């Protein structure tokens with residue numbers, strides 16, 4: 001049996017960032033990932049809006065400066081349109097920050113985190129394999145892999161995504177509420193410059209976001225009912241360009257498709273307990289959120305940051321699998337997660353409701369918020385993790 005202090009199951013963005021955030025600690029770490037990341041040849045269709053707080057986290061753990069600046073796009077303004085004339089505009093200048101967010105390709109961050117973890121002397125990357133069984137003893141967790149090997153650890157972290165095997169093996173409950181929608185993602189070249197502006201339309205057929213990429217390019221996330229999402233993904237390139245341009249009020253002129261559209265099913269997932277003795281969950285294993293506010297991996301990075309800080313601060317004689325330590329991590333992350341899940345879900349419900357009275361109210365709400373700079377900028381700063 002191989003002995004570690006910490007075994008992280010899942011080498012996605014959340015799991016790998018946890019390992020890298022512990023690079024200066026004395027902890028011996030195993031990272032288990034069946035599919036190490038690969039850099040996509042062109043533009044990655046998975047794009048994230050990274051908050052300033054998480055850009056700082058990635059800088060602190062030595063990742064940000066290695067990301068190719070030519071592939072990063074700042075968001076300096078945001079333009080949100082309701083489905084009945086409501087409009088809300090944010091700018092970095094008014095909010096008092098340099099940028100509202102950074103748009104970064106998923107594989108760019110994933111590869112950089114992976115390479116960094118690979119170079120770490122306290123990390124063992126377990127060759128591609130999957131866990132088979134998990135057993136909790138009072139002094140250790142034992143994780144058996146499909147190849148027959150067994151890893152012993154004082155703490156197991158489940159970072160294995162929203163269908164987390166670890167969460168199930170530990171008997172932690174997850175409440176799933178599917179939205180009946182998919183997030184359609186694709187990248188386009190635009191005819192006009194986007195001026196570092198992210199645009200979002202709350203429409204009858206869902207929420208459409210246009211996120212700026214470097215140059216005259218955008219990445220879209222169209223969260224829309226399953227049937228419509230399937231229809232969009234099956235459209236010929238030219239037709240998809242017309243549909244996306246028209247849905248976005250032709251704000252940047254005609255579009256040209258750069259990466260084929262892909263669709264991801266969306267669901268709200270609440271996990272009441274994210275820790276147990278010798279176990280903690282991070283990232284999508286611990287929460288699921290609608291992408292309309294772009295908070296998924298932002299929450300995941302903050303989970304990793306918080307857990308790493310608590311583990312790194314323990315003295316050598318302290319047990320990192322102690323439930324009191326882990327309960328502190330759970331408490332620290334609960335409020336932000338619940339707040340963002342509830343706010344995002346509430347916004348989604350408000351705009352999905354067909355009642356005409358609600359349509360007027362939500363558009364009035366956008367306009368009203370737009371005319372109250374103090375509230376608007378406080379909201380923006382909170383949502384950005386800049387407060």
Ligand SMILES: Cc1cc2nc3c(=O)[nH]c(=O)nc-3n(C[C@H](O)[C@H](O)[C@H](O)COP(=O)(O)OP(=O)(O)OC[C@H]3O[C@@H](n4cnc5c(N)ncnc54)[C@H](O)[C@@H]3O)c2cc1C
Pocket residue numbers: 009010011012013014015032033034035047048049050129130131159160161162165166183184185221264265282283284285291294295296297298299300
């Ligand atoms: C359409 C869409 C748009 C989004 N846009 C944004 C955005 O703009 N901003 C944002 O912050 N978030 C966004 N998100 C959310 C974001 O994609 C997720 O929050 C993020 O990918 C979660 O990362 P993770 O590392 O927790 O999990 P994952 O990315 O799911 O990684 C889990 C890892 O665990 C591995 N794994 C799985 N099972 C096992 C197992 N049994 N054993 C070992 N390893 C295993 C997998 O191979 C994978 O590498 C969006 C989501 C969608 C669907």
